[in-house]
Amino acid sequence: MSVADHALAAEVIPGVRVVQLKPHVDARGRFIESYRQEWFPGRPAMVQGNRSDSEPHVLRGLHYHLKQADYWYVPAGRVFVALADLRRGSPTRGRVATLELGDGRDLGVYIPPGVAHGYYAIERSTMTYQVDRYYDPDDELGVAWDDPALAIPWPLIMDGPPLLSPRDQKNPPQSELDPARLPP
Numbered sequence: 001m002s003v004a005d006h007a008l009a010a011e012v013i014p015g016v017r018v019v020q021l022k023p024h025v026d027a028r029g030r031f032i033e034s035y036r037q038e039w040f041p042g043r044p045a046m047v048q049g050n051r052s053d054s055e056p057h058v059l060r061g062l063h064y065h066l067k068q069a070d071y072w073y074v075p076a077g078r079v080f081v082a083l084a085d086l087r088r089g090s091p092t093r094g095r096v097a098t099l100e101l102g103d104g105r106d107l108g109v110y111i112p113p114g115v116a117h118g119y120y121a122i123e124r125s126t127m128t129y130q131v132d133r134y135y136d137p138d139d140e141l142g143v144a145w146d147d148p149a150l151a152i153p154w155p156l157i158m159d160g161p162p163l164l165s166p167r168d169q170k171n172p173p174q175s176e177l178d179p180a181r182l183p184p
Contacts, residue, residue, distance in 0.1 A: 061118020
């Protein structure tokens with residue numbers, strides 16, 4: 001899939017934005033500007049940066065927030081990203097978009113509140129992500145990664161279920177989410 005296809009895949013969910021990053025390469029190596037606030041006019045500034053390292057076959061998510069937005073970039077490795085619009089008032093509620101980050105795909109992805117997000121490590125990977133709110137355990141929500149209603153085409157590289165955290169193993173299907181904890 002080309003970079004243009006990735007951008008189109010994410011654009012099916014309003015508020016999601018894929019940014020094509022521009023590497024600068026010379027004899028010394030490579031430099032890339034991975035984030036600029038001006039790329040996201042009218043959106044809150046990012047206040048916390050995080051890093052997640054994953055072994056192959058690890059799946060993180062699906063997570064969603066009522067208040068927090070995320071910005072993801074994968075400087076090493078390769079991950080398959082899945083996004084699902086859970087916002088009750090969205091014209092694309094229930095729609096899923098997928099794309100790959102890393103492995104020479106110099107893309108960043110902005111994920112607004114209410115859009116469930118998760119990723120599967122196709123190979124050992126490092127993801128850096130920024131958020132526009134400090135960690136709040138009350139805003140850490142989840143939906144099952146394998147919910148048949150979402151029908152996400154995860155590219156599992158091994159037989160059997162992916163490696164999940166205990167928290168993610170307990171995420172319910174969309175049909176069992178508490179209506180009071182769904183995004184507007």
